[in-house]
Amino acid sequence: MALLDVRDLVVEFPTRHGTLTALSGISFSVDKGERVGIVGESGAGKSVAAFAILNLLSRPGRIAGGSITFEGQDLTQLSTQRMRAVRGNRISMIFQDPMMTLNPVLTIGTQMIETLKAHRDISEAEARRIAITRLGEVKIPSPEKRLDSYPHELSGGMRQRVVIAIALLTEPALIIADEPTTALDVTIQAEIMSLMLALCKSHGVGLILITHDLAVVSQVTQRVVVLYAGRVVESGETGRVVHNPVHPYTRGLLAALPGEAPPGARLTQIRGTMPSLNAIPEGCPFHPRCDYVQDRCRQAEPALDSLDGHLVRCVRAHELMAGQAA
């Protein structure tokens, strides 16, 4: 059984000008110890998915349909109190900005010990010992001393390490990381991502890595889900998706990466922009930007088709896969 199983999840934001559907029925699962990437551009709904899983949607956002099954229980049906036992305990979250997690007026030690004591019945000394071990695991030099530091005394990379240490404190089964290294420099990104990769493996923790960066996803995750306008447009084994993308949007994203094109050549660009949620086009939401568009794409939204395990939401998926579409 999957560790996390998200089925037909619908998230809506009612506004004065009508209801906006941020996620229209997305499904994906994460197995125990598996690393899954969720990729998409701004507004695709990737962060909304993370917040929905943790029941942290800001009002008036609400889950309007579907289920989120984690360790056998449906998180959408849990009481606030039962949810608290899951959030920050069985599922941890890492945000882009470490200061979203860290309290600027408390020492690192206080924050770590409080987190542990909130979820476990243990002594201060025991909590302190675990905190030091975790800080050591994320390669923070002299962890005993760091317990007495305030977040502002650390660099951005060090803060993100502390956040990872906090995320690991309660030995969760799943970590959701939302653009954890986007604000960091490349060498620090490589340091932090390789560290997360190693820790997920050694602790057997599942990971949902939310990012816009397909290169990072390809080097960290085992499976990837590509979101566009609140829908899954492609998903499958990471190697297969990045090396043999089928959906025109995934192909466009990969082709737009400057590292993959010959130097100086014109970059392939996806024309237009991501539609806003109140103006999602009829039929396939990607059709106004698609190079392979046909009449039928404008009429009905295609279903998510399985091409032996590789899911693609495109009426021309078979042709594209065989390389026959023009």
Place this chain on the structure above:
Amino acid sequence: MSEAAAMTRDSGRESGGAPAADRPLVEARHVVKHFDLGGHFLQRERPTVKALNDVSITIRRGEAFCLVGESGCGKSTLARVVMGLLDPTDGEIRFDGTRIDALGHRARKPFHRRMQMIFQNPYASLNPRRTVQQTLEEPVRFHFPKLSDAEVKAKVEQVMVSVGNDPGWGNRYPHEFSGGQRQRISIARALMVDPDFVVADEPISALDVSIQAQVLNVMMDTRERLDLTYLFITHDLSVVRHFGSRVGVMYLGTLCELADTKTLFETPRHPYTRILLSAIPRVTTEEMQPPGLPGEVPSAMNLPSGCVFHDRCPLANARCSAEVPKPQSQADGTLVACHAVEEGRG
């Protein structure tokens, strides 16, 4: 140079006989920039951020010179010193042969027209209370006061079309546009006054991947069509590889290596450059590896002795912590500031 040519080109006077086409467009010579932080009046040594320490670069006509490095390496400071937004503490800036860092406001005005800048955040760099038309007209009216209204309008339209914008956007306000569109408006604003040189400070970092490609394409098109010279500041090495003709790699206020883009990516020499290149994420199923860079970037207020990279460098020895390496020219013209490379230790 003939007399007539010399007369029409008064900016060329200082550099004597060098023909204008061979002369580098922009030169930064031994630039030092320190920021004084005030501090307590009893403190013997006032705290100073040593943002740039003896950096020299030469930008040739028509090239896309890229400066790369991580946060705090001084790349943006150097760009701002070149643009005259900051005064250098020491060293000099030359534009088309004329030393410009010491010029007064009036003498500098023609250079302001020829040097334009594009900023990172298109949400902050456009005035939200002005229509796109007003934003674009202002620099033209300032630098070309003799143009008629009709000529200014024609110019706006022509530039908007040239960067792929709909000229009908003129009456709209910045908030009506997406990040990519705003950045194309910023590019249009920079191009309004027919500059020779454009500094772009992380112009695509705030944008989505598919939009980055649009903006990069516009920048490459305009460079070719208008014969522009770019100074492109970025932390994204895959963009450099795609866009740059030459690259300067900076670390903690010094220039480590300066090379042709192709040479730099094929044979990086400075240990820092090698680590930086190895850390670029690639589309591959190989798992991400730690870059092998111990510790953190030291504070620019308290620079390490000798080579600023020595305490993190895998090749460092005693000489590195004592003596500051000078940029040395290699056989292929690459400049490398490293004792290990010089001695063949690496």
